[in-house]
Amino acid sequence: MTTVIRNATVLPCTPGMPVIEGGHVAIEAGRIAALGAGAPPELAGVEAIDAGGDIVMPGMVNPHCHMPMTLFRGLGEDVDDRLFRYVLPMERKFVTPEMVRVGTALAAWESIAAGVTTIADMYYFEAEVGRVIDRAGLRGVVGQTLADFAPPDHRDMDEGFALVEALADEFAGHPRVRASIAPHAPYSTDIPVMARVADWAAGHPDVPVQIHLAEMNTEMDWAERTHGCRPVEVVDRAGLLRDGLIAAHCLYLDEAEIARLAETGVRVAHNARSNAKAGRGIAPVAALRAAGVPVGIATDGPMSGNTLDLFSQFGPVSMFAKLLGHSRKPMPAVDVIAMATREGAEVLGMVDEIGTLEVGKAADLIRISTAAPRMQPIYDIYATLVFAAMPDDVRDVMVAGKWLMRDREVLTLERAQVLRDAGQIAARFRAEMVEIDRARGKDAAQGDQT
């Protein structure tokens, strides 16, 4: 079966970022078979779609997420110590394969509905994440987290590596789901663990490595105290600054560190909204990109960034660059969309397969309506996407030639069931928050917040 979409504003997101008005895209056997201006080719067995001028562009790539944490979304918002007060104790108590399945399903529903077609995840019981991504029809890089703080699914690194091995075995050769190994951060997977990861990864070239890096003041302090240097140097000493490393955050980098990331082939997942909401700072995106480091636009986990659409990130990504540059010019809208598509695919090492619309690439594409009055008129389609489009404008979503959403109906997950399951777990979390606050004493709790 061939699908032909015609009468579309096609944004292939190839270098130069062309705009093809009244264009067409043809999809055959899960790949893009033709693409261009004007009338589509005559093809047999065709599902013909008139896009009515809507945008057709590559599905968006979210290179850093913690999908199961949808269940923590908005919990303890604005509370400075919420990580130690709520999150870590609740993760130890409540993170089970079931919780991971339920939270990932909610995240997958939301991602599809927002036009995200590829997600890189880092969490626990990650095989469950991979299975839900598979079932939802999405494309994913699923990273089994390793950490030394007694996380929910491994007591020590031998158990952690066993989970990684099993994950890699389960998804070996999967067409859409790729296993990944994810040492949590320099301070929670110190040099011996990171060195072991580097060794393991060298023997598994198809398993990308993800890490949180240079994200927090406390991390900078830890590195200085423990190793007399900065976190990038700690990772470098462990041999983990390597081609294809997906480093999330990277807020605190100096010039030499940026050069070192570029030289070693590290890629960066930029979490603008999450970092700003935490009051942590703004990553040096312009300097990274100028040095040749690919930078993708990521949501971070929904406890930190709340929503899993990239539209909510576009404003911050653009505004922060313009504020830092004291001008309207830095980070033009066209660059933001390039980062959300092609550059995100580069970050994940998948740009030969996805990230642009080109003949032969996987048919991962989305259709976006521009009918909402808030999007009109249109002088620059990229400015419209960055500053006026919202997730609900995404109408159709296809991954590998299969429709995951048509006319805003997600076809691969049952919305009511997803919400019911999530609601049941959220009720347990609410009760636990009450317990935690009661145990700490109401006055103490209020004191923390003022």
Next chain:
Amino acid sequence: MTTVIRNATVLPCTPGMPVIEGGHVAIEAGRIAALGAGAPPELAGVEAIDAGGDIVMPGMVNPHCHMPMTLFRGLGEDVDDRLFRYVLPMERKFVTPEMVRVGTALAAWESIAAGVTTIADMYYFEAEVGRVIDRAGLRGVVGQTLADFAPPDHRDMDEGFALVEALADEFAGHPRVRASIAPHAPYSTDIPVMARVADWAAGHPDVPVQIHLAEMNTEMDWAERTHGCRPVEVVDRAGLLRDGLIAAHCLYLDEAEIARLAETGVRVAHNARSNAKAGRGIAPVAALRAAGVPVGIATDGPMSGNTLDLFSQFGPVSMFAKLLGHSRKPMPAVDVIAMATREGAEVLGMVDEIGTLEVGKAADLIRISTAAPRMQPIYDIYATLVFAAMPDDVRDVMVAGKWLMRDREVLTLERAQVLRDAGQIAARFRAEMVEIDRARGKDAAQGDQT
């Protein structure tokens, strides 16, 4: 006819920001007749609405806008000199009563659809803005702009004041539309004009004054060069720092100026997204509010801020405060919603009438669905509103007891007509942009952008 909404999550937005689960609101003769927890009172002639747990809260207040500029939305985005290159020449050529009507209708449609029920506007041919706001059923403060740079509707200040007089006469006693006088900015309405405005305003206590203040580096330079002081001092010398002055932007303020604004009763419209997109900076919102200056959340004109919903502002307002405070705690979500409602009404001097849901106040209210998966689960309803809600979640909008939108259908403006009219004018603008770029030479134009 009485309307009773029951089974709602009522957010009255009164001080303390209570949350009434399973609450009701009753509306009679355009005002709130009852409000509280549990079952509603028995009332005759009732339109009964089961809100199904949806949020019911005050309509949002947008205290600074240039509504007709929807027609310029996204034009010249990322071009540093777009004001002088495109906007001012095109305004002189194209701003007519018809353009103002068409642009305002598009803005009114979008505002209603996003749950904004009161807008303060500053533009030209402002009587047209007032008439469209009246027809749309919105509440508005319509500010006739005065400026010395040959604006489209007055050649000199005598003509400008004549427009103000006519506007004040036309809307005297109008239940929803209030005339306003709007000297453009210190640099474009120097001391003699601002002093004349102050005199005029003293004799017209029902006509609020609006001004752009401390917005740009060039404004700071102008004040220093021309008067040897800063813009706030220039306005003060003109006698215009007065109770009720609505000052937009206020980016560049020192401690003494903040104290002076507080002392004189000035209120501030904060345009977070617009200011950041222009690379200008971040207003000292925390210091202003700590000094007792009410600060509302505004969109600025759609050429600067693109969309006219306040949801798009919530992220920036919150994130900027947290970034400046280096912590997750500043500007909690509950404060953002207070600013979008009650504090916005204070900025416009209308808090006795609108801004909270209280018995006796005008029935300006909105209903927001929390059904979207991206909003689930909910631990803190204010965090959900600030970080996950979007304009399309607004279902119903009422102003003065009259429905302006039901189930996302705007009832007072014809959507297709609004878009058709806007499209015709946008086509003229596009042709003019081509002309301007051609006249300047393509190479020169590209040079400006790099």
